Amino acid sequence: xxxxFGECRAMLAGAGLLLEAFELLESSAARLGLDxxxxxxxxxxVAAAVGGGGVVGGQVVDLESEKKQVDGRTLEYIHSHKxxxxxxxxxxxxxxxxxADRRTLEALAAYGEKIGYAFQIxxxxxxxLGDSRDLGKEVGMDKARGKATFPAVYGVSESRRLAAxxxxxxxxxxxxxxLEKDPVLAGIAGFILARQA
Amino acid sequence: xxxxFGECRAMLAGAGLLLEAFELLESSAARLGLDxxxxxxxxxxVAAAVGGGGVVGGQVVDLESEKKQVDGRTLEYIHSHKxxxxxxxxxxxxxxxxxADRRTLEALAAYGEKIGYAFQIxxxxxxxLGDSRDLGKEVGMDKARGKATFPAVYGVSESRRLAAxxxxxxxxxxxxxxLEKDPVLAGIAGFILARQA
Numbered sequence: 001x002x003x004x005f006g007e008c009r010a011m012l013a014g015a016g017l018l019l020e021a022f023e024l025l026e027s028s029a030a031r032l033g034l035d036x037x038x039x040x041x042x043x044x045x046v047a048a049a050v051g052g053g054g055v056v057g058g059q060v061v062d063l064e065s066e067k068k069q070v071d072g073r074t075l076e077y078i079h080s081h082k083x084x085x086x087x088x089x090x091x092x093x094x095x096x097x098x099x100a101d102r103r104t105l106e107a108l109a110a111y112g113e114k115i116g117y118a119f120q121i122x123x124x125x126x127x128x129l130g131d132s133r134d135l136g137k138e139v140g141m142d143k144a145r146g147k148a149t150f151p152a153v154y155g156v157s158e159s160r161r162l163a164a165x166x167x168x169x170x171x172x173x174x175x176x177x178x179l180e181k182d183p184v185l186a187g188i189a190g191f192i193l194a195r196q197a
Numbered sequence: 198x199x200x201x202f203g204e205c206r207a208m209l210a211g212a213g214l215l216l217e218a219f220e221l222l223e224s225s226a227a228r229l230g231l232d233x234x235x236x237x238x239x240x241x242x243v244a245a246a247v248g249g250g251g252v253v254g255g256q257v258v259d260l261e262s263e264k265k266q267v268d269g270r271t272l273e274y275i276h277s278h279k280x281x282x283x284x285x286x287x288x289x290x291x292x293x294x295x296x297a298d299r300r301t302l303e304a305l306a307a308y309g310e311k312i313g314y315a316f317q318i319x320x321x322x323x324x325x326l327g328d329s330r331d332l333g334k335e336v337g338m339d340k341a342r343g344k345a346t347f348p349a350v351y352g353v354s355e356s357r358r359l360a361a362x363x364x365x366x367x368x369x370x371x372x373x374x375x376l377e378k379d380p381v382l383a384g385i386a387g388f389i390l391a392r393q394a
Contacts, residue, residue: 006260008260009257009260011208012253012256012257012260014212015211015212015215015247015248015253016248016249016253016254018212018215018216019215019244019247019248019249019253020244020248020249022219022240022244023240023241023244023245023248026236026237026240026241026244027237027241029233029237030233030234030236030237033233036226036227036230036236037227039223039233039236040223040226040227043219043220043223044220044223044224047216047217047219047220047223048220050212050216051212051213051216051217051220052213052216052217056209056212056213056216057213059209060206060209063203063205063206063209
């Protein structure tokens, strides 16, 4: 979008879609007959995941960290906020609206957090090692921009181990919940680790 | 903000504040005890004023129009969306939440539309004729960027006449409503026309 239409238009498209998301959330909440408390919690959980305490906050720290030596803790902050928060809320929002029990919601939140973490490690690895034809985007961009990445901080093989561990953890998080044997959730977790593109 | 912290951070701050606005709107709606219909209408009216059918849409057409010959109709579209829509919804939102009657809401919507229009004309005139020390920002930027402006399309004296006409119209819009003699609303309208900074 930013290459085809320019950065300004791309940013405006993002702002426009953000607003449509909240309109949609609001009209869906009305259709689902949520009570005021559920409604507020739903909107607040999405806004928190995207805003200064979520995606926006992670992106700011990511920018601050460019061309600097970054430790594992900062890296974790960036990724748990930049991608983790939105993946986590995406995993729980439907269940919350369907009035899932507390145990299921907690399982989904832990699952979402761990697949989000794995997703980001794999994304960093693919940028470092992947094939730009498979990925459909240029590789090596993180290094060129001096970005904080998992391979830069932990090395390639330790990053692979951390991603596999997170995916195992995601599957374990579902154990004992109603979703323990859910093939789609297990499949998504496995796919995140295996993807080459 | 964009000069001090760079464009990326400024855009992120904008996105973060947008999200905070919707969180605030949602928690205020809960505190005020709005029913689901009122709540949806409130959120939708703000989202519509800011999104693709409002500020974002006006800004996109503004960008498309740079360095082009623009007619009065396009200019009106840009400004009624870029600034008009948000000023209009700001004028009606509180009254809506206070459950003002229909006549008052219509009067405020018309008032907001007209002061928004006047605000934009005066803004264009100040960029063309104002003093950068008074304004606290550079002048002549619209011309330098090839922007569609009222003085460029209508000339300076016709633009002044249009602004005065809009402010008169704003005051007239309140006539016959409960806000007819409201000194603050009349004062704001007058200030928009008179401001030099």
